[in-house]
Amino acid sequence: MDLNSLNAIDLTEANIGTFLTEFENALASEDYAKVKKAIEQINTFIVTPGVINVTRDGNNMMDVTSGGTTESIDIEGISHAITQRVKNDYASHNLTDATKIAAREDAKKEMNKFLTSMFNQENLMEELINRGFSIDEFNRQIDRLNDESKVTIDALKNEHEAKAKAFDDIFGADSKIKTGDYLSKTYPTRLKDCKETITAITIAEKEFNRLEAAINARSTETNPVKQQALDNKITAHKNNLKMLGKKVSDLNIRGMDNNFFVDWEIDTNRSSRMTALASVKSIAENELDNTYDELKDRVLKLSTSEKNKLGITAAIEAEFAKVDDVDPTIKSNARKAVDRYLDEKQKEINSDIPGKIKMEERMIELRTENKQQFKDMADKIQDVKSRIDYKKIDSEVFLDQAGNPVQDVNPDGSPMVDVNGNPVYIRTKYVQLIDSSTGLPVFEGTPPAPKFEIDPATGNPREVEAYATRDKRVIDHVTGQYSRNPDGSFVIEMDGMGNPVQEIVFDEVSDTNVRDYYLQKAGYNKEQALQQIDQLYSRKDMRFALKAEGIGNPITRFFAPKKLWQRSRSRSNFLRNYENGLIELEERKEYEEVIPMKREINGLSRIFERAKNSAIVQHLLYSAGKEQGDDPSSIDKTGLIDNLERAAYEEAINRGAHIGADEITEIRKKKGDTHENLVKRHTKGTQAPANDIIHRDDNNDLEL
Amino acid sequence: MGREVEELIKALEKVNALMTKENLKKATTEELLKYNEQINRIKAMIIEVGY
Numbered sequence: 001m002d003l004n005s006l007n008a009i010d011l012t013e014a015n016i017g018t019f020l021t022e023f024e025n026a027l028a029s030e031d032y033a034k035v036k037k038a039i040e041q042i043n044t045f046i047v048t049p050g051v052i053n054v055t056r057d058g059n060n061m062m063d064v065t066s067g068g069t070t071e072s073i074d075i076e077g078i079s080h081a082i083t084q085r086v087k088n089d090y091a092s093h094n095l096t097d098a099t100k101i102a103a104r105e106d107a108k109k110e111m112n113k114f115l116t117s118m119f120n121q122e123n124l125m126e127e128l129i130n131r132g133f134s135i136d137e138f139n140r141q142i143d144r145l146n147d148e149s150k151v152t153i154d155a156l157k158n159e160h161e162a163k164a165k166a167f168d169d170i171f172g173a174d175s176k177i178k179t180g181d182y183l184s185k186t187y188p189t190r191l192k193d194c195k196e197t198i199t200a201i202t203i204a205e206k207e208f209n210r211l212e213a214a215i216n217a218r219s220t221e222t223n224p225v226k227q228q229a230l231d232n233k234i235t236a237h238k239n240n241l242k243m244l245g246k247k248v249s250d251l252n253i254r255g256m257d258n259n260f261f262v263d264w265e266i267d268t269n270r271s272s273r274m275t276a277l278a279s280v281k282s283i284a285e286n287e288l289d290n291t292y293d294e295l296k297d298r299v300l301k302l303s304t305s306e307k308n309k310l311g312i313t314a315a316i317e318a319e320f321a322k323v324d325d326v327d328p329t330i331k332s333n334a335r336k337a338v339d340r341y342l343d344e345k346q347k348e349i350n351s352d353i354p355g356k357i358k359m360e361e362r363m364i365e366l367r368t369e370n371k372q373q374f375k376d377m378a379d380k381i382q383d384v385k386s387r388i389d390y391k392k393i394d395s396e397v398f399l400d401q402a403g404n405p406v407q408d409v410n411p412d413g414s415p416m417v418d419v420n421g422n423p424v425y426i427r428t429k430y431v432q433l434i435d436s437s438t439g440l441p442v443f444e445g446t447p448p449a450p451k452f453e454i455d456p457a458t459g460n461p462r463e464v465e466a467y468a469t470r471d472k473r474v475i476d477h478v479t480g481q482y483s484r485n486p487d488g489s490f491v492i493e494m495d496g497m498g499n500p501v502q503e504i505v506f507d508e509v510s511d512t513n514v515r516d517y518y519l520q521k522a523g524y525n526k527e528q529a530l531q532q533i534d535q536l537y538s539r540k541d542m543r544f545a546l547k548a549e550g551i552g553n554p555i556t557r558f559f560a561p562k563k564l565w566q567r568s569r570s571r572s573n574f575l576r577n578y579e580n581g582l583i584e585l586e587e588r589k590e591y592e593e594v595i596p597m598k599r600e601i602n603g604l605s606r607i608f609e610r611a612k613n614s615a616i617v618q619h620l621l622y623s624a625g626k627e628q629g630d631d632p633s634s635i636d637k638t639g640l641i642d643n644l645e646r647a648a649y650e651e652a653i654n655r656g657a658h659i660g661a662d663e664i665t666e667i668r669k670k671k672g673d674t675h676e677n678l679v680k681r682h683t684k685g686t687q688a689p690a691n692d693i694i695h696r697d698d699n700n701d702l703e704l
Numbered sequence: 705m706g707r708e709v710e711e712l713i714k715a716l717e718k719v720n721a722l723m724t725k726e727n728l729k730k731a732t733t734e735e736l737l738k739y740n741e742q743i744n745r746i747k748a749m750i751i752e753v754g755y
Contacts, residue, residue, distance in 0.1 A: 121743050127728040128736055141737055362748040370740065 007067025032103035039110040166309040194288035211237040241265035471500035
């Protein structure tokens with residue numbers, strides 16, 4: 001397989017391992033052009049309009065056609081796997097070649113396109129396009145914002161230059177030559193180097209002592225094993241000293257003879273060096289004091305304008321003045337304050353302002369990408385529109401559901417005609433969409449033709465013509481939608497006697513959707529059910545579940561768990577079980593029982609606490625009330641809630657939870673039912689599990 | 705960095721909540737363009753943190 005020309009087959013499950021190995025090899029060998037090409041191609045798979053998205057096991061798969069075959073590939077998983085590898089490359093693979101660094105940045109820019117799927121930015125663009133926002137207008141917006149960003153960047157660059165210059169003028173500039181030696185140092189660097197030297201020498205003192213001790217012990221040791229161990233220790237300490245010595249001489253402290261540290265650990269030098277350590281350390285300590293003093297002199301001599309440029313307030317100046325105070329506490333605190341000021345200033349110059357500049361540059365990049373995305377979306381919508389026939393009857397006469405024009409009426413109710421006696425038809429303010437398969441206009445809520453209902457006798461689907469009738473709904477000829485009363489109910493057409501006109505209702509029963517038929521009968525609302533489970537999970541719970549399922553990567557899970565949650569198996573499992581539960585409900589006409597909504601993570605008490613308050617339960621309460629003759633106060637609410645609890649326990653049993661004997665007895669006593677019957681009714685006849693020790697979590701909730 | 709991340713997450717949640725088709729229909733065109741800019745900004749921050 002060649003990363004430079006990928007085919008769909010290269011990204012299938014069978015071959016993905018090979019692909020990722022090749023990808024890793026390209027990263028390791030720093031062939032970033034190849035890496036970029038691979039990402040580019042994967043991006044084209046993602047953004048090509050018309051590619052079908054299907055979901056399998058909670059992952060978004062894509063049917064991708066390339067290289068002569070159409071394959072279903074796990075585009076999400078691949079994107080995340082690639083992201084991880086590039087990220088690791090940045091973290092662990094240091095580049096020095098400027099060309100390669102630039103090439104890696106290029107590859108990274110390609111990856112930015114993955115982020116589009118994290119947000120519904122396509123929805124936003126689609127809405128703009130549907131409102132008639134043109135590509136040119138969008139591009140103009142983008143250009144205007146980019147120009148503003150460029151102005152900001154220029155201002156920031158000027159600010160950076162000014163501040164950096166002001167800092168260098170006052171506090172000196174670090175300049176190193178190629179060998180790594182300092183030609184000159186800033187005051188902050190000098191202070192830091194002095195402190196490091198003092199620390200290094202302090203550690204060296206200890207190392208010398210340990211080395212001496214080891215050598216002395218070795219000289220009298222007879223056991224060969226222990227001799228070897230001591231030899232190792234001696235070598236280790238000498239290596240430490242060598243490293244420390246090199247570090248200090250690299251720091252190049254003013255007034256220090258760096259030859260002191262060369263070979264200071266070897267036997268011939270050791271003794272004299274150890275003796276001299278204290279005085280060498282005091283050279284560094286003196287230099288530290290000198291540097292603070294020089295700094296103080298420098299700052300106190302600054303003009304007001306210079307102080308303003310550097311943000312040196314009166315308070316900070318006062319601290320500078322105290323860096324050589326006789327009182328050690330005051331001196332120490334002043335020096336800390338000065339260090340803090342210098343750190344903040346350097347951070348502002350070296351990372352804050354450059355960070356803002358980078359941010360604006362990135363915004364320009366992303367906005368420019370938006371242009372292409374917008375154009376792609378506009379092309380896609382245009383493509384879809386061109387496949388629907390816009391039946392333009394001359395002067396846009398409104399067509400009803402049967403495809404016939406509708407004659408307008410006068411205020412007195414009589415049919416409207418023109419001066420020649422021809423009917424005057426209602427005109428629309430919009431163009432109606434015609435469904436090309438039926439030739440009829442498309443209205444919101446148009447019922448599809450019926451195909452099946454369930455034969456109650458056999459439980460099998462059977463074909464029917466019509467199912468039931470209902471009050472006829474009025475269609476608004478201006479919007480093409482069903483007319484609604486202020487309270488949201490449908491406007492009903494009345495006959496001359498003031499009775500509602502009836503129309504045939506086509507139930508949505510088909511040979512592929514028998515289950516949905518039951519769900520509809522049971523008052524199932526998928527959106528509500530999904531909303532319920534989404535509310536039950538906190539973002540933290542979602543991240544936990546997503547991580548367990550291997551969905552997303554740490555970044556996407558951290559920032560957008562709710563977005564990834566759409567793909568979670570826990571969520572789709574809940575929905576499936578809930579739907580199955582509702583079907584059983586309908587079959588047994590036991591409206592007062594509800595399957596609990598959440599199982600995986602939290603305790604039972606939390607489960608039915610939430611289930612109690614859910615919209616579904618309220619709806620079922622209402623339905624149960626209707627069953628009992630439209631009197632909601634006649635519902636046995638306590639019984640309903642008890643049933644909820646019972647159902648929650650049963651589901652827990654169903655899932656193999658450990659529930660103790662006490663719990664079971666409680667339920668039994670409450671319901672006057674046997675445990676076996678409870679379980680049998682809701683677990684399709686499996687054996688009741690043995691009573692085990694109760695497992696409770698930290699909140700003392702039953703653990704599932 | 706902790707505080708920035710918190711704010712980033714809040715912004716992300718808010719924006720994602722707005723991005724349903726129904727909600728988008730209710731927004732003015734000016735608001736839509738503002739949202740687009742917000743999303744870009746959040747993406748830019750995510751890129752910074754991620755890489």
